[in-house]
Amino acid sequence: MIKLSNVSKVYRPKTIALKNISLHIKPGEFVSIVGQSGSGKTTLAKLLFAEEGATKGKIVIGDWDISSIRQGDIPILRKQIGVVFQDFKLLPRKTVRENVAFALEVAGERGSRIKEIVPQVLKIVGLEDKTARYPRQLSGGEQQRVSIARALVHRPKIIVADEPTGNLDTIHSHEILQLLRKINEFGTTVVLVTHDRDIVNSLKKRVITIEDGEIISDVEHGKYVLS
Amino acid sequence: MSLLLSTYRIIKFSIQNFFRNFWLSFITITIFILTLITVNAILIMNVMADAALTSVEERVEVSVYFTPEASEDLVKSVQGYLLGLGQVRDVEFITSEESLEVFKKRHESNPVILASLDEIAGNPFGHALIVAARSPEDFDFILESVQTPEFSPFIKETDKTDHEMIISNIQMLSSRVKLGGVAIATFFTLVAILIIFNTIRVAIYVHRDEIGIMKLVGANNWFIRGPFLLESLFYGLLATAVIVAILFLSLGALDPWIASYFGDIDVSVREYFIDNAVVIFGGQLVALSLLSLLTTLFAMRRYLRV
Numbered sequence: 001m002i003k004l005s006n007v008s009k010v011y012r013p014k015t016i017a018l019k020n021i022s023l024h025i026k027p028g029e030f031v032s033i034v035g036q037s038g039s040g041k042t043t044l045a046k047l048l049f050a051e052e053g054a055t056k057g058k059i060v061i062g063d064w065d066i067s068s069i070r071q072g073d074i075p076i077l078r079k080q081i082g083v084v085f086q087d088f089k090l091l092p093r094k095t096v097r098e099n100v101a102f103a104l105e106v107a108g109e110r111g112s113r114i115k116e117i118v119p120q121v122l123k124i125v126g127l128e129d130k131t132a133r134y135p136r137q138l139s140g141g142e143q144q145r146v147s148i149a150r151a152l153v154h155r156p157k158i159i160v161a162d163e164p165t166g167n168l169d170t171i172h173s174h175e176i177l178q179l180l181r182k183i184n185e186f187g188t189t190v191v192l193v194t195h196d197r198d199i200v201n202s203l204k205k206r207v208i209t210i211e212d213g214e215i216i217s218d219v220e221h222g223k224y225v226l227s
Numbered sequence: 228m229s230l231l232l233s234t235y236r237i238i239k240f241s242i243q244n245f246f247r248n249f250w251l252s253f254i255t256i257t258i259f260i261l262t263l264i265t266v267n268a269i270l271i272m273n274v275m276a277d278a279a280l281t282s283v284e285e286r287v288e289v290s291v292y293f294t295p296e297a298s299e300d301l302v303k304s305v306q307g308y309l310l311g312l313g314q315v316r317d318v319e320f321i322t323s324e325e326s327l328e329v330f331k332k333r334h335e336s337n338p339v340i341l342a343s344l345d346e347i348a349g350n351p352f353g354h355a356l357i358v359a360a361r362s363p364e365d366f367d368f369i370l371e372s373v374q375t376p377e378f379s380p381f382i383k384e385t386d387k388t389d390h391e392m393i394i395s396n397i398q399m400l401s402s403r404v405k406l407g408g409v410a411i412a413t414f415f416t417l418v419a420i421l422i423i424f425n426t427i428r429v430a431i432y433v434h435r436d437e438i439g440i441m442k443l444v445g446a447n448n449w450f451i452r453g454p455f456l457l458e459s460l461f462y463g464l465l466a467t468a469v470i471v472a473i474l475f476l477s478l479g480a481l482d483p484w485i486a487s488y489f490g491d492i493d494v495s496v497r498e499y500f501i502d503n504a505v506v507i508f509g510g511q512l513v514a515l516s517l518l519s520l521l522t523t524l525f526a527m528r529r530y531l532r533v
Contacts, residue, residue: 049443071448078445089440106446108233154445 001027001189002048002158007057009043009213017043019213021057025191027157030184032192032200034224035210044210045162045193049081050074062157079107082151082159082188086166088143090135096122096146097131103150121149125179141172148179159183162193173199197224233450241457244430251426252462258422259466260473262415263511267474269408270507271496275485276401278494283393285359289366290386291373293353295323297381302354305378309358312372314365319357326352353383363394420522423462427455427526438531452527459523463515471508474500 002025009018017040025031035041046052047059050069058067066077090099097118104114122128125145135143144164151159161180165173177199184190194200200207200223207222208215217225245252293302302320309318321329327350334340344351360366370385431438441451478497485496500507 074442075445075447078443083443089436089443091437091440102440103444105236106441106444106450108229108236108450110229110232150444 001025001029001062002191003058003060004044004047005058005060007047007054007059009040009047009052010055017213018047018054021210021213021215023208023215023218025189027189028184028187030181030190030192030203030205032194032203032205032207032222033210034194034200034207036195039210040213041193041195041210042162043213045160045191048158048160048191049083050077075107079154080156080158082148082154082156084144084147084151084159084161084164086163088135088140088147088167090143090146090150092135095132095134096127096138096149099135099146100149100153103153107154117153121152124152124182125149139172140168141175144168144172144176145179148176148183152183156188158189158191160191160193163195164192165194165196165199170198174202177202200224233453237450237453237457241454241461244434244454244458245461248426248430248433251429252458255419255422255426255462256466256469258415258419259462259515260469262412262419263466263470263515264473265408265412265415266511267470267507269405269412270500271478272401272404272408274494274496274499276397276404278489279397280394280401282489283397284363289358289360289369291356291358291370292383292385293355293381294383295351295353297353299354301378301381302356305373306356309356309369309373312369314360314362314368315358316361317359319359321355321357323350323352323354326350326355353381416518420518423459423519423522424526427459427523428530430455430458431527431530452531455527455531456520456523459519460516463512463519466515467508467512470511471504 002023004021004023007018007021008016010016021044033041033044043052047054048061050066053069054067058065060066061077061080064077069077091102094102100118100121101114104117109117119128119131122131125148127142127145127149130138130142135146138146144167148159148161148164159180164180165176168176173196180190180192181203192199192203204221206218206220207224209217209222209225219225291305293305299322306318306320309315327344330352331341331344358369360369373379373382373385438451475497478500482495482497486494
């Protein structure tokens, strides 16, 4: 599903964010990428949805080598990868329903299809009764659920969640985690980028640890090993 | 992706952009309108200058005054000779009596001149020919052609100087107005470019979150760029529509005044604009649209990273 071979990322003039990263994530896996701030884990996530390009190495998503993806092909990739961020990235002047529908509108989906899909994904994330609310009228956990719903509308094969619980308290963090597990159980590959020890330890899934741009451990049922 | 649906949504987003930055849009359109007013003012001046030239050219004639000794037969033979020239449109024969009457009438309020006429006791005027040329440039040729050994001893004087001056004054004024107009239009065009550039820059800044999310969820580049390009086209379209309304309303009121000013010359600026509406307004719309599109593309290249 996701295969990185000797991937490096260097920011000019000579900041090395990632060094010779090689990893393979199988379809349907739930993988946590952990590391301290500045370790390169977010850069790694950005490479997966082509927000950044690798300086060296090969990145394959499915059967698609995106190492030197053309600018015009990025939208096609983004429809296959749902992305969730720490700061939710919701449009404040749009309601919950409109925020989710927006992702389909800009992708050219028909109105009737949007009306069909949006309630379904909002039900999955448990916001079916808050569709008319604006982001400011929701808790942090609920806003993140809207963001996850938006990431789900294209029915992606992969969800990349970059610190999705970073702005949330413990209760809401676990709610989001449960939601990601549920999505994973439906067969979606989940790549969770985090530095939250409790979250990682409670998952009991594969953990890849990055330090100074290099993978220092990759354990199948791992734990948060950094101090 | 359905092209129709995408087009509809691009139009929807561009209208939203337009109204969300209403005052910037308003200022941009105002500058466009000022530019177009200048351009159309030049056109109006051009039409009026052409009409003025036609009017003067039709009125200008060269007068050939003969000595009292020149017989009617001789003057009529000159008339016949002149009518045979291709450059001559018409030749009017004025008898010495008619010349005297015209002179008396012109100076009827001046008893001194009339008294001096009585003292001369007789008609001091000879016959005259009023020659209308097809073009003012032909006058020199016409005058030279009557200066033959046969006719010149009987020609007292010729007169054409004033008309030349009027024509050259109109031409000079017209070219100066055009030059000034072009300078003003260029100035407004440069201001318009800067304003569109800034409007699009601000629009991109205002919509930066929306653009980021569009990119994130897989909107293609043209779906993101489209609304900005379309928004810039609205400016040209609206400015042209406003200028059409302003012109036809103002020309409706101005036309009778212009027509009366030119008297018997058939001049209608409004008709000129109606007859050439497609070329004039179509051209202005295309020019504004190209200007907007190129400036917007440049602003997007600089500020919109997609």
